[in-house]
Amino acid sequence: MTESVAAAVDHVDLADPRVFADPDHHRYFRHLRDHDPLHWNPAGVEPGFWSVTRYEDCAAVQKDSVTFSSAGTNVLGQQRWTGDEGSGRMLTHTDGERHTELRRIVNQSFTPRAVAGLEPYLRSVIGQSLDQALEEGEVDFVDTVALLPVASIAALLGVPQEDWPLLLKLTSAAFGSADQEVQxxxxxxxxxxxxxxxLLLYCQDLMEQRRASPRDDILTRLGEAQRSGQLSEEGAMLFLDLLLLGGNETTRHGAVGALLALIEFPQQWQLLxxxxxxxxxxxxxxxxxxSPSKHVLRRAERDIELHGRRISAGQDVAVWHFSANRDERAFTDPNVFDIERKPNAHLALGSGPHYCLGASLATLELAVYLDELCNKVASAAVAAPPALLATSVISGFKNLRVRLRSA
Ligand code: HEM
Structure with a gap:
């Protein structure tokens, strides 16, 4: 690693979203993995915090939810000092028994078996989006794949198909872009x-309707949990927020990133x-x-030693799993996209008790998407240099203009 990266790391503030708009931001994390695996990020745009960047440390911190709590907030950002309305109440922001209790309310809707039934819908949704993109020739692929995650979660929630475009419009406007410029x-x-x-009023309305005629969907489960006192009205709304947000930008940018990887490694596309x-x-x-999700945040509940340094109780620790997924200690040639990689115990969906609840859905969506992409598209070319989102939360692009050639 060069001196210049070492010098730059001393000044770079990893809480500053603009750092991640730099296409070469991986270099900071490579340096930290090699030279400063428990890194103190001094106060800058946010109060100071620790960073772990190696695979082994990221996995260990996420698994130990007794020492490293999620109850405050689970990402860097303003809510660290202004307070997070989800603290201690939202699934992602609870530990221990309350977390298990909350997870149990919707668990059944996310099993591999429960989501498998969505496959035909998802295939037709992404198939139509790809057909339209092929017809147009040159498109912004960030828009092309937008409906897939919204349709998936809408189907599980129990939102009628005719309202999916409305849900797409409202979720895009509500959670739209993680990009700093927009925020x-x-x-x-x-x-x-x-x-x-x-969006919340619309979902509340549907929950009311489910009260009269229950179905096997998440809105019915949340309504029942509210009636039985497991969830307050606000708790149910926070749950909805989490589900609408959690599976949206992550999957969308996962699909966009996949296309770019296949363009960069065309032999892998042909292989698939x-x-x-x-x-x-x-x-x-x-x-x-x-690695569509770049990091999660935890707060130390007690003093703990790591790499010869002390994390004190009350300090925050950013777990950069996108760096863990490029750790040379865990993966051979980590910067090579290799669809035959074995083993591939990536941390993209987290690890430990907060492991992604939507993991089966996310993997089904991506599998159907890749399959349809291979069925319909022979190759693609980037039409204009893409701009990265300025955010430490999501790995994605503001836009990705591509030309698609049909199969
Ligand atoms: C490629 C797509 C996805 C990625 C990369 C991803 C990533 C993650 C990660 C890293 C976590 C751990 C958060 C933490 O430890 O604090 C997580 C949790 C979660 N994800 Fe996903 N996710 C994806 C798709 C989805 C989908 C489709 C849903 C469905 C709604 C979903 C819902 C959730 C929920 C509810 C949690 C919280 C689980 C808990 O706290 O127990 N995710 N996800």
Whole structure:
């Protein structure tokens, strides 16, 4: 590692979203893995925090939820000092028994068996989006794949199909972009707040309807949990927020990143087109290589030593699993996209008690998407240099203009 990266790391503030708009931001993390595996990020745009960047440390911190709590908040950002409304109440922001209790309310809707039934819908949704993109020739692929995650979660929630476009419109406006530029624009913030209220009112309305005629869907489960006192009305709304948000941008940017990886490694695309038995390992490799979620945050509950340094009780620790997924100690040639990689125990979906609840859904969505992409698209070319999202939360692009050639 060069001196210049070492010098730059001393000044870079990993809480600053703009760092991640730099296409070469992986270099900081490579340096930290090699030279400063427990790194203190001094106060900058946020109060100071520790960073772990190696695979082994990221997995260990996430698994030990007794020492490293999620109850405050689970990502870097303003909510660290202004307070997070989900603290101690939302699934991602609870530990121990309360966390298990909350997870149990919706668990059944996310089993591999429960989501398997969605496959035909998902195939038709992504198939139509790809057909339209092929017809147009050149498209922004971030838009092309937008409906897939929304349709998936809408189906599980129990939102009628005719309302999926409305849900897409409202979720895009409410949670739209994780990009810093958008998040700090006052106009964008107001429109987002309005769309967010409309979205929750819409879901509340459907929950009311389910009370009269229950179905096997998440809205019915949340309504029942509310009636039995397991959830407050606000708790049910926080749950909805989490489900609508958690599976949206992550899967969307996973699909976009997958296309870019296949463009960069065309022999891997041809391999997958020739042998679909590789779909599952291709999905795992997409998750590892793209790592749509960059980090999670934990708070130390007690003093603990790591790499000869002391994390004190009350200090925050950022777990950079996107760095863990490129750790040379855990993966051979980590910067190579290899759909036959074995083993591939990536951390893209987290680890430990908060392991992604939507993991089966996310992997099904990506498998169906890759399969349809191989069926319909022979190759693609980037039409304009893509701009990365300025955020430490999601690995993704503001836009990705591509030209698709049909199979
Ligand atoms: C490629 C897509 C996805 C990625 C990369 C991803 C990543 C993650 C990660 C890293 C966590 C751990 C958070 C933590 O430890 O604090 C997580 C948790 C979670 N994910 Fe996903 N996710 C994806 C798709 C989905 C989908 C489709 C859903 C469905 C709604 C979903 C719902 C959730 C929920 C509810 C949690 C919280 C689990 C808990 O706290 O117990 N995710 N996800």
């Amino acid at each position: 700090t624009s006052p106009n964008a913030r107001v429109s987002a707040a309005v769309a967010h209220s409309q 087109r020739a042998d679909r038995r590789l779909l599952n390992s291709a999905v795992a490799e997409v998750l590892r290589y793209v």
